[in-house]
Amino acid sequence: MGIFSKDIMTMEDLFIHGLRDIYYAEQQITKALPKMIDLATNRDLGTGLRNHLEETKKQIERLDQVFAKLGEKPSGTTCPAIDGIIKEADETAGEVADKAVLDAAIVANCQSVEHYEISRYGTLIAWAEELGRDEVVRLLTDNLNEEKAANTKLNTVALRKGVNTKASAA
Ligand SMILES: [Fe+2]
Ligand SMILES: [Fe+2]
Numbered sequence: 001m002g003i004f005s006k007d008i009m010t011m012e013d014l015f016i017h018g019l020r021d022i023y024y025a026e027q028q029i030t031k032a033l034p035k036m037i038d039l040a041t042n043r044d045l046g047t048g049l050r051n052h053l054e055e056t057k058k059q060i061e062r063l064d065q066v067f068a069k070l071g072e073k074p075s076g077t078t079c080p081a082i083d084g085i086i087k088e089a090d091e092t093a094g095e096v097a098d099k100a101v102l103d104a105a106i107v108a109n110c111q112s113v114e115h116y117e118i119s120r121y122g123t124l125i126a127w128a129e130e131l132g133r134d135e136v137v138r139l140l141t142d143n144l145n146e147e148k149a150a151n152t153k154l155n156t157v158a159l160r161k162g163v164n165t166k167a168s169a170a
Contacts, residue, residue, distance in 0.1 A: 015127045016072060022120045023063050024076030029113060030056050032086045036106050041099045044161040045107065052150045059146065062139045069135045085112050104167035107158045114151035121147060 008014050033053040040046040067074040089109035096102040121144035128137050158164050 011127065012131060015124065015131060015133070016070070017077065018120065018124050018127065019063065019066060019070075019072075020075055020077040021079045022117070022124065023060070023067075023074060025079045025082035025117065025120070026056055026060050026063065027076060028079070028082050028086055029117075030060070032089065032113075035093070036089070036110065039093055040103060040106055042103045042157065042161065042163050042166075044157045045103055045163060048150070048153045048157055049106075049110065052146075052153075055146045055150070059143045062143055066136045066139050069139075070133065082113070082116060085109070085116060089113075098167075098170045100163075100166040100170040103163045104158065107154050107163055111151055111154050114147050114154065117147040118144065118151065 008017055030053060033049055033056065037046055037049045037053065040049060064074045089106075089112070092105045092109060093102065096105050121140055125137055125140045125144060128134070128140060
């Protein structure tokens with residue numbers, strides 16, 4: 001958005017802006033996840049993050065399809081929210097000395113990312129429906145469902161696959 005002009009005039013503009021925001025966010029997530037995968041010690045956590053990295057790449061392809069269906073060029077716009085969440089995750093990762101505690105920190109930080117994505121996709125689906133853009137609702141819903149599943153898997157890893165227990169014993 002420019003300083004001297006307001007680029008978002010209509011709900012349609014706001015919708016496209018939201019798509020560009022999540023497009024940028026998904027790309028930053030594909031860059032950040034490999035670092036988290038390298039740092040993870042718990043096997044279930046590592047596997048879960050690797051699977052979600054592959055899902056994230058497919059989510060970007062779905063967003064490409066969304067832009068195509070809307071007749072828009074796929075492009076991202078800087079999303080300070082995801083940049084902040086990733087920055088904080090990197091900073092904590094650098095500050096946690098114990099490997100088991102680091103796993104608990106990685107789960108928590110990844111859940112922040114998933115919750116951000118869940119809120120964004122939820123909004124975009126509601127706006128797409130309101131704007132009569134039914135052709136993109138399915139694609140956005142597929143992404144939303146993967147984010148929800150990823151968040152649930154992180155819960156399982158933390159609570160039932162030993163991450164929190166081991167971290168607390170460290
Ligand atoms: Fe995603
Ligand atoms: Fe995600």
